[in-house]
Amino acid sequence: MAVMGYLRDRMGKIVAGVIGLSLFAFIATEAIKSGGSFFKGDNNELGSVGDEKILLDAFNTSVEQNTAQFKQQSGQGRITPQITSYIQENTWNQLVSQAILKKEFDKLGLTVGGDETQEMTTGNNPSPQVIQAFSDPQTGKFSHENLLNAINAIKGLKEDDPQKIRWKEFVINLIDGKKTEKYMSLVANGLYVNSLDAKDSYEGKNKLANLKYAVLEYNSIPDNKVTLTDADYSNYYNAHKGEFKNQQETRDISYVSFNAAPSAADSAAVKGQLDKLLPDFSKSTNDSLFVQINSETKTPLTYQHKGELDPKIDSIIFKQNPGFIYGPYLSNGSYKLSKLVEARMSPDSVKARHILITPTESGGTLEKALARADSLKKLIESGKATFASLAPVFSIDKASGSKGGELGTFGRGAMVPAFENAVFDGKKGEIKIVTSQFGVHLVEIEDQKGSSKVVKVATVDKVLSASSNTQSAAYSKAQAFLISLSKDNFDAEAKKAGLKIAEANDIAGIASSLPGLTDARDLVRWVFKASKDDVSDQVFTVGDQYVVARVTEVKPKGTLSLDLVKKQIEPAVRNEVKGKILSDKFAAASSGSSSIEQIAQKAGTKVLPLQNIVFANPVIPGSSAEYKAIGTAFGLSIGKISKPIIGQQGVYVVSVNSFIVPAPLTNAVREKEQIGQALLQRSQGLILQALNDKANVKDNRAKLL
Template identity: 45%
Template sequence: MGLMTFLRNRAGYILIGAIGFAIVAFLVGDAINVGKPFWAESQKVVGSVDGEEISIEQFGPKVDQSLAQFKQQYGSSNAQMQAMAVDNVWQGEIAGILLGKEYSRLGLTVSSDELADLINGNNPSPIIVQYFGNPQTGQVDKAQVLRTFKEGYKDPKVATQLRAVEDEIERQALQKKYANLITNSIYVTTLEANDEHQNRNKLASFKYVSLDYASVPDATVKPTDADYSDYYNENKKRFENPSETRSFEYVSFSVNPTKEDSAAVKAQVDKLAADFKTAGNDSLFAAVNSDVKVPYTYMSKGKLDPAVDSVVFNLPAGSFYGPRFSGNSYKLIKVIDTRFSPDSVKASHILIDPSKLGGVDKAKKLADSLKGLVQNGASFAELAAKYSIDGSKDKGGDLGTFGRGQMVPVFEDAVFNGKAGDLKVVASQFGVHLIKIEKQVGSSKVAKLAYIEKGLVSSNKTRDAAYKKASSFMNEVKSNNFAELAQKKGYTIGVADKVTPTQGFAPGLDNPRQLIRDAYAADKGEILKEVYQMDNAYVVARLTDIKPKGTLSLEAVKKDIEPMVRNAVKAKMLIEKANKALQGASSLEQVAQKLGKTVTPVENIVFANPILPGASQENKLVGAVFGAQPGKLSKAIDGSQAVYVFSVNGFSKPAPLANTYKQKEAMMQMAAQRSLGAAFQALQDRSEIKDNRVKFY
């Protein structure tokens, strides 16, 4: 496909592509979220980076474009895709601002000569290769590139799109320069290479005795405030909260179809089936009555619900199938026709714009004239280059090879129902086409179907009853009796814990964005202000917790760290017990006998993989092993799952590193990959980033 076609069809996504590249290139990772109060910010500001504001006017269209791209890829969108689109654009805005400042600070630029070389030089940009490269050889047609850019700048609309392409080429070039600066600054010494070789290949054999924390009943352990404080202070870095989070509890009132709803829908479908069988216009009847629109054209096997697909494609023309219930909907299908058809077609076309010729009739006359010229020996490719308005004219009108479902129905019917060598004139919403069928590949059965799908949905009566129950609970509940009242009425309480401001999902809720937004405008303990409508339920919620951005207080994490603190107290008890057993013992077997435990042998453990076979990851234990002398009893070690006493049998040292250069090169590659993300994270950490997205999405 030429660049003109690409620009016409996908120009709206160029900027989104730039955002995606920045994110991938620098491993941006999680979205940056910061605390509120958001109400203190401008009503039009989505956020700011070091004082540079991001307005909703510039942010919103990019989100719409990103979401449209998701819809194009997946055929639909949901709350989670909306959140992903918002997040992608937000990360891209931050990347653009922070990296732009870095480029200026470092003096990184792309000169006009460099840009020209990236567009039409010997080493073109990946963007140029993607849209002008030969799929088989990867070679770029420089003449075509030059012609496209030269002609494109004559049209103001196309010129704007071409400038966007050039901007993206320049951005990628700057990113590459910046990445090279970082990666070229990395160096691994010979000592580091040898240490890494030892850590991954030196083997340790040892034996141990363990006192599991689980052997001490939780009920016998009562951590003190000092225990909590000690654990918190020793592990403070673990409690760094990168984003404000909020937690809420909720009761949902289901609106799933009842037995009565199912019976009513079945009766409606049965009547619809009877009318469908005798309908005079099958395609119109299906289009009017189906919840899911299936094109009235030939389709190949595998496109329908698997529950009906194989059955339908074994039926002869004129058959009626259904009602068949599967996937929460009823299917009714009339087989209008079946035939064998090519699997794919290679074709070329000349696209004529009727608006420039005074109407469709005149455009068809021109197409017929061109058809006559081709039949008399004229070059189709030369005529395409002269008369076609489509980007494929730069390739002689060549559209490549495509299967069913990739072209508009009238175009598809023409190329799949004809034969190789045919010239056909058809009109579509894009204009009038003169089509040349170059080649048809394969052959399989296709069917033209009139298709109706009716979903099993709840009745208004069911939805009204659920809303009435939810409203009644909402009116009765108070901030201090939510759980008590729910339990009294027999309702199940759901919990959504540590929800971020832009999160597009929550456990048990299928469309929670408005609820989450309101949670970020509420105070702790407050009942949220409305009954929320989800796809399958009405929901009443209460905000239970707020965790601010930054280092969380001991009080904020006390409940979360309770199991770890309890284990720390158990560790003190078990270390004391192990130390008593160590007194006077000269072997691990004697320690085991005193403790009433068995000795467990371990073979061939490496420092880089501190996993005990059949147990767990024990970093502290394995680290102590590699720092111990063979044959000596260790002191008691408090691990993650138990207290250990060990004795090293011996170490098996690897052969000296044969190729230090290769080892260093591999380590530098790994370090380079990490360094790009680390560099970008460092830019974020030293910047003031304000995030008000929850106000808008």
């Protein structure tokens, strides 16, 4: 029983390990973006990598596991649509990367032998994941003996036992992780940094330049003074074509929304409900029951310190006497009434130990559990036994029982209310019997520290929501607008109705929210089923908004055409055209000038100094990174004036006053190691991206999720 209990305690960590070991951290990122268009086929086929299918059922199972792990690690019980989308994206990336790497492993013949597997699990140097899963959560100490006992217990289980299945999955993922290590090691062994690389890196970080520059900024020319031609757009597009690669299909929409948020009348009606409850709440002698009957949120009454109450009442309640009622007040989308039930001084923390007894373990009834607790209490009080000796034998809480029942020191909010009230309201040295939802506790209060005021507040709330009349009015307006639409008149009809058109661009197929619209998954799903210029076939409910949308652009996976990026690149194209004008201005000013000061004066600007600039950090203080300008300066001879340089903020001319050359690099080993480490970190993500691009990944998530 002890081994199986230990094993059950560790299964949570093993499950987390199975999830975490699916891929290493460099795989479980958003670095890999997959795309693809939907094709007719199996509705359970979420996507594929080459000829290997990724099935919807398997994906959903992985999402559930990753969600459980997220909740465990973050302590969050509620998962927002945004977090769900993030987990889904990471899960997809994991499954795609696993499929891609499996093909690479098979191609290279990478294996993990039986001896390696044994060493990772039960050997003298087990995997860090095994150590983590089988370490004491209190001390962090790893027990090799406990590990072996647990594995022997697993071997005795039936093949379909969930614990045995999880262990097998855990080992399989350990093996996959080891294969990935080997694969990445092969890559690392192919990276090489020579002495010239080290020298260039050293000088780039340590060679200093003192220079001066003049700049004609782009904003010195009004935008309306520049006319952009098709040739200007084409030239810029062709020069930067590699920047317009779409990793996955995206879409743009325009939409109008109709507000169905609670109206002033709705607010008054909800507030009025609490106004009617106020007299009865004031006279109530059972505030806990009053809350349970009248409040939409059934919050138990517990003692709280200053700073733990709703900010709207925290500073007010602590100055009042019991019976004081504040409200109705609006907080977090609800109207509330709060009544100060009790105020008292209380310890800040308590040290306690317990023995937990359940009816099941003591004969089947609560009375028998209470009787056993009373018997143990008498043994301790009579001196015939100690608390520490009884806890390992009688407590079903084995984690604390093995330590004599010790729970450590804790503050309010750490324990269930019944247990908390007993130890905080009792006295140091007192032994008490307490019943909670977990069973019967025999509790000893070992110590109490500190003292501060706590309050018990009863709060009745009513959620502020839109009435059916408010919702119906907003929906009717949205429906009337929808009926008036065709593919060609969206903008005109919106203008006629006095509606503001909003835009959402570059929407991914699995997006769960859009700018200004949360929980918009249904709308996004329609967007990816529609074609360009299609108007939504229904009014979508998104939070407290009713939305009607039109697809304005479909941007396929791959290099986007000039037409699709024309609006996006317009500012850069305009600056490029301005750059030519300003370059000509500097060139004209350079004619007959012998110094940068003369050039600046003729061009109508001034010369500014720059001290101690390094090549590796090409930032002009007060401006931005100017790679071309600073890079040009480091290639100039001292005193030479550069030609006009088209930069980020404007057009520059520079001249170097002096260089401060660092001492020669005598030992390149450390520099090589730093460069090599940076290359290694970059290579892992780049390899996966390259493999992904080559792998023929098809992604149907936009239609199936």
